[in-house]
Every structure is written in structure tokens, then in C-alpha cells.
Amino acid sequence: MKHKRILSLISAAVVALSLVACTKPSKNQSGSKESSAKSDEISMKDIDWSIDSNVIDGERYVLMNYTNNSPFVICGLEISFTEKDNITDEEKEKYYSEVAKAFDLSNEDLAKTKEEKIAMNAKTEKIAAVGESVSNIYCYYYSGSYRVKDINHYNLVTPDIATIRYINGERIYTVNYDFISDKYNIDDETVKAYQWSTTDLGNHIPKPDVYVVESYDVDDESNFNFHAYGMSLDQFNAYVEECKKQGYTVNASSSEGDYSADNKDKYHIDLYYFKGDNKMSGSIDAPEKK
DSSP states (O other): OHHHHHHHHHSOOOOOOOOOOOSOOOSOOOOOEESSOOOOOOOGGGEEEEEEEEEETTEEEEEEEEEEOSSSOEEEEEEEEEEOTTOOHHHHHHHHHHHHHHHTOOHHHHHHHTTSOOEEEEEEOOOBOTTOEEEEEEEEETTSSOBOOOHHHHTTEEEEEEEEEEEETTEEEEEEEETTTTEEEEOSOEEESBOOOSSGGGGGSOOOOSSEEEEEEEESSSEEEEEEESOOHHHHHHHHHHHHHTTTTEEEEEETTEEEEEOTTOOEEEEEEEGGGTEEEEEEEOOOOO
């Protein structure tokens, strides 16, 4: 149904930030979790954040910016916003009218959408070292895929919950801050920052010299998939050259931010760079067994 499609995009449940980390830990760690985490508390008072309207690629968007003044390197920041208590019926009707036009909602869809509180979400996985800033973080309606372009719509919400991921030692910690109660809650589980293959397959491809590697989907003798975070395009290109030095030049295919090749032993790699996220996705496949 159309309404379900719209809500899946503009009012889905809040999606947790993907794993990110922020220092260069040792590169022999797997992705195991550890319970009963203890960490020094990070404070939202040390995160100087703001939201304003600005132009990107010729279009105006509502964007979040922040500076990390905390003693930790921040790996990811997500702030959710909820409807203010004091907005007027006139302001609400104007908002819903503009949303209905933007998303081409039917009267039935609009009526169901009005059952949802106005909400927005802004999140980033980019790394911010101590004293560094992250800018141009898009705000989205609810937790969906539609970017907020009207600053007047943002003025109808207030900050609700912040989720901060940061590094202490060699582990990723997650803390949630409730703007309403002014309370913090640290998640019990922490995750190792640098996750590399636990099989011999990981020895057939260079280990990225980055802040964090996340093993995902598959890690066995046949295939290993990973994300490498905190990587610039120049670093990606340097990594491709390192792979070439290790023999990955057979049946090569390349373009900016994309490289795939075999080596003489028929191991195959695929590398792709996500410029907006400063990360690389990589995979290596072992030769097919005869």
C-alpha cells in the first residue's frame, strides 16, 4: 500500500548507527562483543552541535554540524527530534499540507500520517577526532529517507535522544543521552574496533591502515567482506596500489573509487569507495575448489 511505503521512508523506527570507530587499534582483533562495559562518561556538553539551512549542489537543505570538544574521538553521532509541545494547530496544518504535497500523499495517507508525531533524525558515521568538526549532516523526516529542506519544519521539533559512539582504549562504547531528563545511559556491550578475518583468507589481502574495520556478512574460507572506515579517496587509491603490488592485476577493472581484480592464484578482490561516508567496502573470494 502507498501509505506503508511512505511511512517506511518518512516514519520508520529509529535505525541504530552502524559500527564505527575512531582510533587505529591493533589489527589482529576479531569482532567479538564484551559485556558489562565500563567507560568514562562522555558529555553532550562537549559536543557543540547546531542545525541550520545551507545550499549543497544547488539545493537548500537543513543540515547538522558539530565540533567534538570531548576527550574522546567520536565515531558516530545520531540525534532524534520529536514534536514540540507548544506548536499551534495552524503550524501543524501548514506542515502537513506541505508534506502531503512533497510526498504526493492521498487524503487517506495524510490522515494516517497525522497520527504520527512530527519527528526528524540526523546521523553521521564520519569520524571526528578531538577538536575536529563534522559538517553537512542531512536531517531526515522521521527516520526515513526524505531529506528535510524547509527550516520551518525543523522549527517544529525539539531534540529528544542522542546516541554517541566513541573510542576508549581499543573498544567502541555507545552512550545514549535523553535531552528531556538530562540523563545518560551507557550500553552494556562494547565492540572491538578493528575486525579482521579469522581465517587464512585474510592473509591474501592487505589490511587497511585505517581507524576501524568492520567484518560483516561473511567471514569463512571462501569469502570475507569488510568495511574500512575513516578512509579518504587518496587513501583508497593508495590501498588499491598496495593490492596491485600483491599481484591483484589480472582481469582488472577500475574507475574512480572502484577496483576489482584477480591474482595469479585466482583470488578475487572487489573494492568500492563511498565518498560521502569516507569508507571503503571490500571483499575477497578464494579460488573455486575443483
